[in-house]
Structures are given as C-alpha cells and as structure tokens.
Amino acid sequence: xxxxxxxxxxxxxxxxxxxxxxxxxxxxxxxxxxxxxxxxxxxxxxxxxxxxxxxxxxxxxxxxxxxxxxxxxxxxxxxxxxxxxxxxxxxxxxxxxxxxxxxxxxxxxxxxxxxxxxxxxxxxxxxxxxxxxxxxxxxxxxxxxxxxxxxxxxxxxxxxxxxxxxxxxxxxxxxxxxxxxxxxxxxxxxxxxxxxxxxxxxxxxxxxxxxxxxxxxxxxxxxxxxxxxxxxxxxxxxxxxxxxxxxxxxxxxxxxxxxxxxxxxxxxxxxxxxxxxxxxxxxxxxxxxxxxxxxxxxxxxxxxxxxxxxxxxxxxxxxxxxxxxxxx
Ligand code: SAM
Ligand code: SF4
Numbered sequence: 133x134x135x136x137x138x139x140x141x142x143x144x145x146x147x148x149x150x151x152x153x154x155x156x157x158x159x160x161x162x163x164x165x166x167x168x169x170x171x172x173x174x175x176x177x178x179x180x181x182x183x184x185x186x187x188x189x190x191x192x193x194x195x196x197x198x199x200x201x202x203x204x205x206x207x208x209x210x211x212x213x214x215x216x217x218x219x220x221x222x223x224x225x226x227x228x229x230x231x232x233x234x235x236x237x238x239x240x241x242x243x244x245x246x247x248x249x250x251x252x253x254x255x256x257x258x259x260x261x262x263x264x265x266x267x268x269x270x271x272x273x274x275x276x277x278x279x280x281x282x283x284x285x286x287x288x289x290x291x292x293x294x295x296x297x298x299x300x301x302x303x304x305x306x307x308x309x310x311x312x313x314x315x316x317x318x319x320x321x322x323x324x325x326x327x328x329x330x331x332x333x334x335x336x337x338x339x340x341x342x343x344x345x346x347x348x349x350x351x352x353x354x355x356x357x358x359x360x361x362x363x364x365x366x367x368x369x370x371x372x373x374x375x376x377x378x379x380x381x382x383x384x385x386x387x388x389x390x391x392x393x394x395x396x397x398x399x400x401x402x403x404x405x406x407x408x409x410x411x412x413x414x415x416x417x418x419x420x421x422x423x424x425x426x427x428x429x430x431x432x433x434x435x436x437x438x439x440x441x442x443x444x445x446x447x448x449x450x451x452x453x454x455x456x457x458x459x460x
Contacts, residue, residue: 133428134432137386137435139392140189140389141189141389141391142189142192142359143191143192143360144190144193144390145196145390146195147197147200148178148198149194149202150167150394151199152202152456153232153268154232154266155265156264156265157264158294158321159325159455161328161382162266162328164422164454167395170396171396173311175203175208175209175212175415177237177412177415178448179212179213180415180421181411181424184421187421190385192225192226192359193225194226194227195210195227198456199230201232202440207240210246211244214245217245224247225245225383226246227250230268232268232273232274234280235272235278236278237356238276238279238335241280242284242285247284248288248291249286250288250289250317251287252291253295254298255298256308260298264294276442277314284371285312286314288375289316289318290312290317291318292320292321293318295334296333296334299336306349306367306370306444306459308341309372310371311370314372315374316373316375317375317376318374319377320337320338322375325455325456332354338377339378348369349370350368351366351367361377362376363376363378385439399437400458402435402436402439405439407436409428410427411424411428414426414427422442428443
C-alpha cells in the first residue's frame with residue numbers, strides 16, 4: 133500500500149474498544165457515552181480485518197483503545213493474531229495500555245509473542261496520578277509494569293507533557309525509567325475531543341521541556357527509531373533513551389507510515405484529520421475480502437499529506453473525536 137505522497141503504509145493501529153477503566157483529564161470527559169456494543173466489530177471481525185491489512189503489506193500492528201485489556205476475551209484475539217508472527221508475515225504485534233490490567237495479562241501477552249509494549253504513565257506521584265486519571269489505581273499500574281518486565285516484555289513509558297501538572301517531574305521520570313531499563317517518550321498534548329476544560333492551559337511545547345532538561349542532563353540526538361514519530365536522544369548521565377513526540381511544534385507527517393482502525397471498523401487515514409472510510413460494511417457484506425480490499429485501497433489513495441492541529445483559546449478541538457476513538 134503506497135499513498136499519493138509515496139509513503140508506504142506498513143503500520144496499523146487498531147482500537148479494540150472505546151471503553152476504559154480510567155478517565156484521564158486530557159483524553160476523556162468524566163461522563164463519556166460509549167458506543168452500543170452492537171456497533172463494535174466482533175473479535176473475529178477484527179482478526180479478519182487485521183489479516184486483510186497484513187496480506188496487503190502491514191508489518192506491524194499495535195492494539196490500543198480505550199483500554200485494550202478491558203475488552204472481553206482480548207487474549208483470544210492476541211492468541212489468534214500471533215499466527216502471523218509465527219509465519220513471519222508480521223514483524224511485530226504490540227499494544228498501548230494504561231497498565232491497569234497488566235499484572236494479570238503479562239505472562240499471556242509474552243506467550244503470544246508480544247515483545248514490547250507502551251505503558252502510559254504521566255506521573256510517579258500517587259495523588260497526582262489520581263488527579264490525572266480520575267479513576268486509576270497507581271499501585272496496580274506499578275505492579276503491571278513490573279509484571280511485564282518480569283515476563284520479558286520490554287516496556288516503554290509514554291508521558292503526556294501537561295503544563296502545570298507534571299512539568300516538574302520529567303527528571304524524576306527519566307531516572308525512574310532508566311534505572312529500570314525502560315525507554316521514556318514525552319508527548320505533546322493534541323487537541324482532540326471536547327474534554328472538560330481548556331487545553332491552552334495544558335499545552336506545553338516540548339522544545340521548552342528539552343531546554344530545561346539540558347540544564348540537568350547531556351542530551352545527544354541519536355538516529356534510533358521504533359517506526360513511530362518519536363525522535364530520540366541519549367542521556368549521558370543515565371545511559372538511557374528519551375523520545376520526544378512533537379505533533380504541535382514539529383510536523384512529523386512526511387514520514388507517516390500508518391493508518392488507524394477504530395473498534396467500529398472506521399479507517400482513519402490521519403490522526404489529525406477527520407477523513408475516514410467505513411470498513412465494517414464491506415467486511416460484513418460478504419465472506420470474501422474483495423470489497424473490503426477495494427475499500428482499503430480507495431481509502432489509502434486519499435491519505436492526506438498531514439494534520440493541522442492548532443491549540444488556542446476559544447477554539448474548538450481541531451478534531452472533534454476523542455483520542456480514545458482511534459487510540460493515539
Ligand atoms: N488506554 C491506553 C493508554 O492510555 O495507553 C491506550 C489508549 S490512549 C488514548 C493512547 C495514548 O494517547 C496514551 O498514551 C495517552 O496518554 C495519549 N493521549 C490521550 N489523549 C491525548 C491527547 N489529547 N494528546 C496527546 N496524547 C493523548
Ligand atoms: Fe483511558 Fe488511555 Fe484515555 Fe487514559 S489515555 S482515559 S487510560 S484511553
């Protein structure tokens with residue numbers, strides 16, 4: 133699959149549920165209305181859809197959500213998808229999770245061939261954690277991260293930079309992660325979804341974060357890539373890696389290799405644009421994949437060049453859907 137700008141689409145992110153056991157302030161409103169279950173793709177349909185993308189050249193698949201590990205029977209989907217790892221059709225099957233359920237799933241995830249996961253963690257302070265996630269249990273997440281590491285899964289921590297909330301914590305997070313062998317990636321907030329509150333207050337450009345970190349640490353740019361938009365530095369003092377994802381201050385679209393599917397089978401061509409294609413209808417219309425493949429090809433042919441996120445006072449979110457719809 134090659135888009136109109138010559139970018140090869142080899143990475144698929146699939147949101148397996150819009151539900152979550154947290155209510156992070158920058159991601160969801162406290163009173164979210166979730167989709168009726170009948171609108172969701174079944175796990176068998178998700179498997180078929182992912183397999184169609186793998187047959188078309190996708191090499192890496194990331195499950196996300198909402199919280200992927202709260203989807204009922206999620207393990208059966210992972211066990212089934214692991215066949216593509218065994219045949220070599222898929223290079224990597226991975227997941228982005230809030231870590232709340234990891235302690236009970238870690239061994240099974242490792243057995244499915246999952247070698248790396250991203251865990252979202254914005255603070256190491258228990259009270260702050262509660263304030264940010266509203267419903268989260270910090271100790272459970274700590275247990276989950278430890279269990280994943282013990283199962284041999286490489287854990288990368290993702291931290292959203294939140295002005296006035298966790299901006300005094302990056303040094304501590306860096307040391308905590310690097311002592312435990314985790315990479316850390318800091319992410320700029322993106323204006324998605326109508327949350328309770330004003331995003332202008334939360335937005336913290338990573339250029340500023342980097343400047344501040346450089347007063348403490350020696351950062352050296354390195355060419356390390358994980359296939360995502362993060363740009364990495366090595367920190368001399370800890371020997372660990374730190375990634376920056378900067379959708380707002382630096383446009384990373386020119387190297388975009390990915391598309392996203394929601395739990396209702398909607399294909400989004402860009403995280404920061406509304407254009408999408410319905411894959412559920414062609415998926416359900418017949419047992420063969422002919423119509424589905426045509427719908428995918430047609431959609432890829434209109435993948436946009438890039439996003440145009442803007443954060444400003446009195447502005448509606450650039451993209452009305454919530455991050456939990458497409459899973460980041
Ligand atoms: N529940 C899982 C988790 O939290 O990792 C997976 C889904 S969550 C939507 C994926 C990632 O998106 C998380 O790292 C989260 O912090 C991030 N995220 C959510 N809303 C965001 C926003 N408005 N701007 C930037 N990142 C956001
Ligand atoms: Fe849930 Fe992840 Fe959104 Fe937090 S960021 S509310 S954990 S989906």
